[in-house]
Amino acid sequence: MTDLRDVNLNRLAVFVAVVEAGSLTAAAARLGLAKAMVSTHIQRLEREVGASLLVRTTRQLKVTESGRAFYDASCRILQATEDAISAVSGASAPVRGTLRVSAPNDYGALAVAPALVELREIYPELDVELICSDSYVDLIADGIDVAIRLGRLADSNYRAVRIGGYVKWVVASPAFVEKWGTPRSPAALAKLPFIAQSVLPHPLTLELQRGGGVRSAAKGTTKDAAKGTTRSVRCASGLVVNTADTARAAALSGGGFGLLTDFSIASDVEAGRLLRLLPDWTTVPAGIHAVFPPTSYPPAKVLALIDVFRRRLGALG
Structure with a gap:
């Protein structure tokens, strides 16, 4: 033996x-x-x-x-x-070593990279590697310490901490609005060229809500609830792309209207490069989570990253 x-x-x-x-x-x-x-x-x-x-x-x-x-x-x-x-x-352990983080392409560039820069400024002994991909990442197999994931989380044995949230806005360029006019209802969107994202489960279907309503999956239906109204719209495709960054670029170019995350286009809307169509309508609010392998005591470097994210997102409201 x-x-x-x-x-x-x-x-x-x-x-x-x-x-x-x-x-x-x-x-x-x-x-x-x-x-x-x-x-x-x-x-x-x-x-x-x-x-x-x-x-x-x-x-x-x-x-x-x-x-x-x-x-x-x-x-x-x-x-x-x-x-x-x-x-x-x-949590009292020194924050050092290497932290490997994965994130979606657009959110990784817009939010995760700046947060990691701040993390490195606070903990200079920590080495950081950011892997941006819109493909699903297996934390264990790929050696990832923490993944930043948007939207509904798939069932898994991983631990997840909510660090923020987002919605999507219906937007288009001023040139597009000048050519096609301003839609007055979600139903009117079905007749306009739409920039669809092929990576989504239902690229041509918009699930919108006004005032926090309950989601309805039926085509073209409306459901009134105590918190608001929802509407499902089937759109005609003007252009199909496979990344959110490309969808934003196409919308800025006037190639169609898009359904894009608020964090990715807020500056465009503020500057007037994009206009919000139907500003009372958004998608159902979704979460932003930090996901990491199951352990009773998360590593100090993971907890440090979560703290930085919560502070940054809290400051942004």
Whole structure:
């Protein structure tokens, strides 16, 4: 029977990184080690535990049955170790190391990047990496400490903290309004060229509310409630794009009206580059969340980022 004293527990982290990254090369990049060193750690770990954990060929790497069981146990051990360290340090721990953050493209550029600059000014010993993408990011597999996500959160085992909220406005350029006129009701939008975003579940459907009403999914229907009125409108597509930044650019160019987030176009509206159509109508308010792996004691660097966000968003109202 293998004696625990014969096993170098540091190699568990290397093994977990290899399994999650899918290759020695990717794991080496994530860990900041040479590929040869990662390979050596795996070989020595297999000798220490007396079992084959990985099967390596020139083209692929596979986890053995024993390796899969050992991976699950290693994850629990590493998580318990992290919790133990956090329990004795908590929020008083120094904010240092590397913080990897993911965010959507538009919100990452407009809000997350400035917040991270402020975070670095407060904690100069903290290194920060921001990964902007509109694709779903797996926090564990991609080594992300915290993801900033907008809208409804999918069910998951991750922890989430609400740090703000947003709505979307119906907007168009002054030139577009001059050519097509000003719509007087949500129904009138259906006849106008619309800049749709293909990344959304229903790109051509607008779900609008006036005064905080209950959402209605039926096409072209209205639902009155104590808090307001909602309307669902099916639009004709004038242009389909795959990013919010491109939709904003197209709206500024007069290519159609758009349904865009308030944080991304507030300055355009204030400057008159875009006009709000039907200003009494918006989408249902949605949340902005910081999402991070489940742990009883979130790392100090994650808590520090959440504090900065809440302070910045609170100052902006």
